[in-house]
Amino acid sequence: MNIHARPVVTPQAEETLEDLADSLAIPESTYEKAAGSYKSLGDFLNRPASSIRQFDPQVHVQGSFGLGTVIPPSSDAEDYDVDAVCEFRKLTKSQTTQQNLKKLLGNEMFAYARERKMSKPVVEHRRCWRLEYADGAQFHMDVTPGLLNGIEQRALLKAHGLDDRFAETAIAITDIDHHAYGIVSADWPRSNPRGYLKWFVSRMEVIFEERKRELIRKGIRAGTEPIPVYAVRTPLQSAVMILKRHRDIMFVSRSDERPISIILTTLAAHAYNGEAKISEGLFSILNGMDRFIVRNADGSYLVANPSDPTENFADKWRKHPERAAAFFEWLEQARHDFTHASELSNKQLITEILAKSVGGGVADDVRKRSAARLGAPAVLTSGLVRNEAEARRAPPRIEGDRRNA
The missing domain is CATH 3.30.460.10 (Beta Polymerase, domain 2)
Structure with missing residues (x-):
């Protein structure tokens, strides 16, 4: 288990992460x-x-x-x-x-x-x-x-x-x-x-209910109508979205090894501690998610399904040890990339660094949102970063958060 100190996140980095989450929200x-x-x-x-x-x-x-x-x-x-x-x-x-x-x-x-x-x-x-x-x-x-x-x-x-x-x-x-x-x-x-x-x-219950009430107060949702989960975005949901995109870009040419979404989502929800800011939630997750992977006596890994603890989401890691290695490789890279970006105060530089991790198209949208905060025109990159250019040539992704296909 690795213990990592949480970085001091600059206000500029916090705003950039918020813009990144907004850019990824469908x-x-x-x-x-x-x-x-x-x-x-x-x-x-x-x-x-x-x-x-x-x-x-x-x-x-x-x-x-x-x-x-x-x-x-x-x-x-x-x-x-x-x-x-x-x-x-x-x-x-x-x-x-x-x-x-x-x-x-x-x-x-x-x-x-x-x-x-x-x-x-x-x-x-x-x-x-x-x-x-x-x-x-x-x-x-x-x-x-x-x-x-x-x-x-x-x-x-x-x-x-x-x-x-x-x-x-x-x-x-x-x-x-x-x-x-x-x-x-x-x-x-x-x-x-x-x-x-x-x-x-349940892993985000307090802030989830707070944000539901906020939607009702603002008149965005009627209090008498059930509010779907997708309409209430919490730091946990935003962090999962950011980490999934980082994973997609990192494994664009190694799709067979790409950590599956259900493992990322489960470990992220375990490690989330109800933080109110995206950066705080993101780093709680990055610093703690590997603590919820059990290493069995025979060397195999267990990521139990919380709704059915007899199911192991990491069962294929035994037959494909390269997938376990890929997960830990991704986790270390994500820790490095987001820690580096979070400690900077120049928004343009923060976005340039994140562009390599989340794709140039998303980064350009982040720039536009950042410029809109300041009322200034956005300066876009001259083209896509290499990884996103590769992603656009990649075969379609058919893997979802559940393993149905």
């Missing part, structure tokens, strides 16, 4: 467009003619769109990855197989795509079905079928002496590679996206 209209897409699918699955209506299918979002930590794609070649779950609430594991459940959802999604005259085919992945939207939309939606599994999950966690606070919303999901995929079995892969969201919000 428009609320994009969230609403994604929400409209999975609501539309949910309505379709419950229409009178639906072949699965009797099973009470309920669609809800998961992953970074649910957590409010989405960042824009690094290039026009990439899509927003919208992850959703379709829960069959009136069907059980004793009544079907994973394979049949997957087929039931797939048949309806094909029908949905035909009715909506979607030009791209529905594609099957390991755990989910993918809806590809028109090119201009720049997003696809991965929908994983699942069954309610809260009672079984609570019993499993209690038997192992593990935390079962979030077990109520657990689901059983499908996986083509699972040994019992084609047979009726009590043994299904597990997931708990709603439990994970509840845990994530």
Whole structure:
């Protein structure tokens, strides 16, 4: 475990980090467009003619769109990855197989795509079905079928002496590679996206509630309406967004080794201590996130899923030790880059340094925001930094905060 002193962050660096977080925040209209897409699918699955209506299918979002930590794609070649779950609430594991459940959802999604005259085919992945939207939309939606599994999950966690606070919303999901995929079995892969969201919000609960009240006070949101998580941006969410973009740029030519978002998000939420400023939250996270990685006696690593402690988000590190090495390499580089930038007082220099870590396009937007604070014209860079230029030539990213595909 490395102990790092928190740097003294200059006011100029604090403002630059705030501008950086604002530059990475996607428009609320994009969230609403994604929400409209999975609501539309949910309505379709419950229409009178639906072949699965009797099973009470309920669609809800998961992953970074649910957590409010989405960042824009690094290039026009990439899509927003919208992850959703379709829960069959009136069907059980004793009544079907994973394979049949997957087929039931797939048949309806094909029908949905035909009715909506979607030009791209529905594609099957390991755990989910993918809806590809028109090119201009720049997003696809991965929908994983699942069954309610809260009672079984609570019993499993209690038997192992593990935390079962979030077990109520657990689901059983499908996986083509699972040994019992084609047979009726009590043994299904597990997931708990709603439990994970509840845990994530609990890690920022005080400031999250404060900022919700602020939105209501300012009249931005009505007090009688439920306010979605994505509409309330906290330092934890901002820090996760910044670190994800830093990771994307650093691993643009090594995508197979890139630390997955669910590991970054989980460790960041563990290390966050309710700080009110982005810089304070960012450095609490950078300084402390590796403390929540367990090194087992056999040398393997454990990053437990807080909503299902029997799941190890770092399970693939055993087979691919280069991914573990890449995570620690990234962490040290992020500590260096943000510490260096935070101690400077020249905004132009701070932004130039950050441009190498987050991409020239984002850095130029930060310059514009900084200039707007001062009422002066922004001075833009002559071109993209090398890493972002590479990112624009990179293949599309399909990895989201959940591991569905």
